[in-house]
Amino acid sequence: MPELAEVETVARGLRPLAGRRILAVRFGKTDFITHPERIESLLPGRRLAEVRRHGKMLLFQFDPESPAPTPSPLWLIVHLGMTGQLVLHEAAAPAAPHTHVWFSLDDGRELRYTDIRRFGHMRLASPEELASLVAPLGADPLELTEAEFRRRLGKRKARLKALLLDQHVLRGLGNIYADESLWRARLHPMRQASDLSDEELTRLWRAIRVVVREAIRHGGTSISDYVDALGRQGSYQKRLRVYRRNGRPCPRCRSTIERQIVAGRGTHFCPRCQPVPRRASPRAPRPSRLASAKKMLHPAPRLR
DNA sequence: AAGATTACCTGAAGGC
């Protein structure tokens, strides 16, 4: 699952494309793309100026066209969702199944977007649109100071697991690094942030930084679909301490790692190293079949 | 108004 470390690895792999020009864009399915026709008409001929990561988003900045219908720079935003991949190929190479976007480059290669489940998003944005998309996001875990971390989490009543996954609190953590960080900090995922002592908050802040840095150093975690910009797997899956290791011994105390649903997500932890909070409400009661059968009237607009 | 839950999507895995 592409989280901060995986997206960072992809961004680093694509950075050498700066200076290349897009010759053409082709699409497969476009139901995860906002205004594909704009991408098709505005990108060809443009030069890629810069590749950035913002949280889990990949940001590609394109030069403004010189005889200007659009005088400002243009941003292509790509979110990989769950199974999205952006991989460079020779133009002649056969396309993998579920490839939905082809960017032809001026060096004979293609940047292809593949996404089995199409939870990803793609759209063009003006600098103003980009600013408004990015505004609600929380702090980058790697740039975050301890004081800022305390300010953002210290008073919240939600469970730690929910807060770490909330992109409005921190941008870039997902299920893997949330669980790994909580294990490293020896904190139960159901603890309320506002109940943490100063020392525990510090432990969590440090743990997140260590885990994310370590994961980037190992090129991210390849559990199911994730590969980098050259199609290579990461290696952090070999270093996971708790994620998807339920039933196996905790690397710190040899107790058996458990798995439980917390904040709607599979959550992995060591019951001994990460003691249960005193008044952890066991589990919210399951809603009735009837209630969950209600359908949403409108499909969720994406990347807005 | 914060916190909790669910739909979206496809493939893999497990049950019978």
Add this chain to the structure above:
DNA sequence: TGCCTTCAGGTAATCT
């Protein structure tokens, strides 16, 4: 063997 159900999780809409 094959059909069916469940599960995986990033995000945002919708609930409570």
